[in-house]
Amino acid sequence: MFHPWGILRALAHIRLSWVVMPDGAPGRTNGIDIIWLNKALDQVERRCALTHELIHIEREHTGCQSATVEAEVRAEAARRLIPLDQLIKGLRWARSHSELADELWVTPEVLQDRFDHLGDAEWQTLLDVELQH
Template sequence: MPESVTPWNPWAELARRTHLRLVWTDRGRRGCLEFATGEIRMRRAMPRHESRCVVAHELVHDERGGVPRWLVPREERAVRHEAARRLIPLDDLACAVQWSPHLPEVAEDLGVDVATLRARLCGLTADERRRLTRCPRPD
């Protein structure tokens, strides 16, 4: 299945999910979804690209639902990878990694934080890895 031309916009997706409400806070974790209240609580003092990643992460949690405490580590990993996949289309990743070997530069170019970029790279499928290695290098 080809990559979408228009990148996924987590802010637009949040606006469509009327059962969720964004609440800004000055302390605590970067973000968390309270399933019982439908509140996504996010720390106010984050750069735009980081808050975009946090919203994406919490939206994927919303889709997947809550899990028992003993499954939380595995669920967090799955949610990280899925949010990263949605935020970073493979074609965009291929272009970005061609011009720089430095993760902070690539992340900035892609409009994500370094943790999200790492999650995308770690979550590449075998087919995606093959596609990336076949990308021509710019002259």
């Protein structure tokens, strides 16, 4: 399982600050050395938001990003948080989108991002697994 808190601990130059986001956003970063997370988030939301903000820092994004860049970051966060093998395992028994998100320890939005950005090879793997059952 992807562990963003371990990555954050290894990046000693990054400071994490818990705040009340006036617009309700889950998180933000300056792209250099600080991440702000909304203190109203639950643990799963914190995991997802932290992963998203760490990717912005990794890519050296400063300031507001375009919708295209945000979509790329969301897709990458979903890939890191939901490995294909875990997605397949959960799909075998989950009866709903929310149940699958709970099992994968992500928000329903992150799960949807994962589905929305599956590559051709990943779709083929899912189809192959389905055909075996």
